[in-house]
Amino acid sequence: xxxxxxxxxxxxxxxxxxxxxxxxxxxxxxxxxxxxxxxxxxxxxxxxxxxxxxxxxxxxxxxxxxxxxxxxxxxxxxxxxxxxxxxxxxxxx
Amino acid sequence: xxxxxxxxxxxxxxxxxxxxxxxxxxxxxxxxxxxxxxxxxxxxxxxxxxxxxxxxxxxxxxxxxxxxxxxxxxxxxxxxxxxxxxxxxxxxxxxxxxxxxxxxxxxxxxxxxxxxxxxxxxxxxxxxxxxxxxxxxxxxxxxxxxxxxxxxxxxxxxxxxxxxxxxxxxxxxxxxxxxxxxxxxxxxxxxxxxxxxxxxxxxxxxxxxxxxxxxxxxxxxxxxxxxxxxxxxxxxxxxxxxxxxxxxxxxxxxxxxxxxxxxxxxxxxxxxxxxxxxxxxxxxxxxxxxxxxxxxxxxxxxxxxxxxxxxxxxxxxxxxxxxxxxxxxxxxxxxxxxxxxxxxxxxxxxxxxxxxxxxxxxxxx
Ligand code: SF4
Numbered sequence: 397x398x399x400x401x402x403x404x405x406x407x408x409x410x411x412x413x414x415x416x417x418x419x420x421x422x423x424x425x426x427x428x429x430x431x432x433x434x435x436x437x438x439x440x441x442x443x444x445x446x447x448x449x450x451x452x453x454x455x456x457x458x459x460x461x462x463x464x465x466x467x468x469x470x471x472x473x474x475x476x477x478x479x480x481x482x483x484x485x486x487x488x489x
Numbered sequence: 490x491x492x493x494x495x496x497x498x499x500x501x502x503x504x505x506x507x508x509x510x511x512x513x514x515x516x517x518x519x520x521x522x523x524x525x526x527x528x529x530x531x532x533x534x535x536x537x538x539x540x541x542x543x544x545x546x547x548x549x550x551x552x553x554x555x556x557x558x559x560x561x562x563x564x565x566x567x568x569x570x571x572x573x574x575x576x577x578x579x580x581x582x583x584x585x586x587x588x589x590x591x592x593x594x595x596x597x598x599x600x601x602x603x604x605x606x607x608x609x610x611x612x613x614x615x616x617x618x619x620x621x622x623x624x625x626x627x628x629x630x631x632x633x634x635x636x637x638x639x640x641x642x643x644x645x646x647x648x649x650x651x652x653x654x655x656x657x658x659x660x661x662x663x664x665x666x667x668x669x670x671x672x673x674x675x676x677x678x679x680x681x682x683x684x685x686x687x688x689x690x691x692x693x694x695x696x697x698x699x700x701x702x703x704x705x706x707x708x709x710x711x712x713x714x715x716x717x718x719x720x721x722x723x724x725x726x727x728x729x730x731x732x733x734x735x736x737x738x739x740x741x742x743x744x745x746x747x748x749x750x751x752x753x754x755x756x757x758x759x760x761x762x763x764x765x766x767x768x769x770x771x772x773x774x775x776x777x778x779x780x781x782x783x784x785x786x787x788x789x790x791x792x793x794x795x796x797x798x799x800x801x802x803x804x805x806x807x808x809x810x811x812x813x814x815x816x817x818x819x820x821x822x823x824x825x826x827x828x829x830x831x832x833x834x835x836x837x838x839x840x841x842x843x844x845x846x847x848x849x850x851x852x853x854x
Contacts, residue, residue, distance in 0.1 A: 432748040447606025448635040
């Protein structure tokens with residue numbers, strides 16, 4: 397529940413007065429609120445928890461962490477396992 | 490050494506383990522606070538790789554596990570009302586209340602929905618103006634800013650059909666309680682990396698000074714945890730009691746200031762009951778009076794009821810690091826992830842579930 401997953405910011409847009417990034421996690425893209433990382437720009441890697449980026453991290457570290465979390469099966473509870481993609485989180489979130 | 494070949498950085502892992510074996514001269518009891526870290530420790534067998542002098546006990550750091558029974562019962566009563574769409578993080582659905590759980594409410598026709606972000610709950614509220622949308626806002630300091638932002642945003646938009654059943658908990662007061670207990674046997678702590686990403690680690694510096702106990706802020710990967718354990722043991726062996734940061738790639742001393750600011754604006758500190766532990770003074774967050782219109786406990790008049798844990802469940806002692814899940818007579822027999830008796834068996838980050846997942850074959854025989 398306190399897990400946070402690193403992903404890469406592909407694009408940033410303003411929505412309802414908030415900065416929202418389109419962030420990629422191992423092939424799955426999700427909207428992520430960037431309110432807490434005002435310094436983040438496209439191409440940055442951010443550690444994300446319940447849809448909010450909480451810190452910026454180094455790209456290599458980020459990739460490595462993502463793979464390990466994947467191997468541990470811990471992405472499921474964050475809705476980032478590939479099986480969840482069909483549930484339409486791209487649309488819903 | 491079994492397990493080690495599963496490490497991505499097998500060489501580093503080996504070096505860290507060898508280092509630990511060289512460095513340790515006496516028995517030490519260490520606690521990881523965060524449930525995500527418990528999961529990693531079990532998955533990678535770190536408890537079996539470290540020298541036998543080191544005992545790892547598991548802390549209260551799973552917000553799903555410590556959400557009090559009374560709040561689960563309130564959630565169930567709110568979710569059962571026909572005009573309500575009840576929105577929750579998935580982990581909470583199977584947590585047993587005193588008589589039922591949210592999954593059963595859903596099966597009986599209640600509109601209970603799972604989301605991964607509180608912003609999705611807002612979306613549901615916008616799309617269903619004629620229904621009351623209640624979000625179950627639980628979590629530690631990692632989650633509190635996100636939940637705070639949802640409430641803040643709801644007020645800004647003037648959403649009238651959104652409210653939050655908030656039951657947030659804070660880590661440092663729970664550690665203070667543990668350290669004050671005459672039964673405490675923990676000598677060093679791995680501080681939770683993502684909680685500290687948000688909050689920084691000044692509060693842990695106070696604890697280290699007050700109780701002369703070392704802390705190392707740790708990450709979630711197996712290498713992170715091995716390194717954190719190594720740093721803790723080095724401090725203990727040298728008689729130091731400081732706060733060190735192993736998880737520098739995400740954590741700074743002051744933490745995430747914008748996240749702390751929104752948290753302070755929306756929530757205030759309150760006393761909070763922890764499931765299995767009891768009331769801990771100033772250990773929770775509730776919505777400030779300014780946000781009363783978004784407080785589900787005020788919007789829905791669900792009276793407080795007090796509820797009892799099943800007598801068999803020793804989760805209170807498990808969550809304080811006094812006993813291990815396998816010491817519980819129900820473990821793996823009457824209590825399994827499919828039909829959990831207590832909350833630590835529900836979430837993947839609960840200590841009982843982690844033991845069940847990775848150790849039951851070795852243990853229940
Ligand atoms: S195994 Fe089940 S009954 Fe025993 S302490 Fe853990 S949750 Fe409670």
